Amino acid sequence: MERDDLVKLFxxxxxxxxxxxxxxxxxxxxxxxxxxxxxxxxxxxxxPAKVAGYAASKAALIAFHQSYxxxxxxxxxxxxxxxxxxxxxxxxxxxxxxDPPHQFFAPVVDVNHLAAKIxxxxxxxxxxxxxxxxxxxxxxxxxxxxxxxxxxxxxxxxMDRCLPDE
Numbered sequence: 777m778e779r780d781d782l783v784k785l786f787x788x789x790x791x792x793x794x795x796x797x798x799x800x801x802x803x804x805x806x807x808x809x810x811x812x813x814x815x816x817x818x819x820x821x822x823x824p825a826k827v828a829g830y831a832a833s834k835a836a837l838i839a840f841h842q843s844y845x846x847x848x849x850x851x852x853x854x855x856x857x858x859x860x861x862x863x864x865x866x867x868x869x870x871x872x873x874x875d876p877p878h879q880f881f882a883p884v885v886d887v888n889h890l891a892a893k894i895x896x897x898x899x900x901x902x903x904x905x906x907x908x909x910x911x912x913x914x915x916x917x918x919x920x921x922x923x924x925x926x927x928x929x930x931x932x933x934x935m936d937r938c939l940p941d942e
Contacts, residue, residue, distance in 0.1 A: 777829045789833035794840055804853045811898050812858045814841045818907070821862065821915040824935045838862070845903070859897055860905045863890055864912050883909050 793814050802808040819827055820834025838860065845858040863885050885908050897906055907913040918929060 782829045785829050785833045786836065789830070790836035790840065793837055797844065801856055804848070804851060804856070806855060808855060810856045812841075812844075812856065813861060813894060813898065814858075815861045815863070816841070818862050818864050818912045818915050821919060822935060824930075825937070857901060857903050859894070859903060861890070861894060861908070862905060862912050862915070863908050866890070885909055 797812060800810075801812060802810050814837055816838045817830075817834040819831045820836075820838050823831040823835070841858065841860045845860075848856055848858065865884050866887050867884050890908055893906060893908060907915075918926060921929075
């Protein structure tokens with residue numbers, strides 16, 4: 777990946793959300809309510825081959841979101857709620873023409889369905905993380921197991937061989 781492309785990825789996927797929070801979130805001592813929803817990606821956790829820059833930019837967003845959320849919680853801030861959305865593959869132009877190898881286990885997520893779930897979480901005042909589809913809830917667990925087992929699971933799932941060459 778070219779340096780300029782990497783800089784653009786980080787500017788969009790990691791730095792822009794941080795800037796939005798800095799500029800738009802109310803003060804921690806304000807009574808004004810705020811809901812911060814960051815859209816990351818399970819690729820930021822699983823980091824498959826061929827998408828290192830994208831995965832790193834989403835991993836940075838995940839780290840920022842989690843750290844900021846824990847900072848708010850630690851300081852007893854209740855007027856700012858946070859929700860991290862970590863979807864799998866979405867049915868958008870970005871993934872156009874690409875079919876995941878195991879759609880039973882890793883189905884493509886419909887963006888309208890995901891948007892409705894996000895709105896529902898906000899309506900309910902839910903904090904934390906929204907993982908969609910179900911397998912995304914276990915992404916962190918995969919990264920915690922020994923490397924040799926990770927390698928076997930990654931080989932079976934073909935996650936490191938399924939993305940097209942750039």
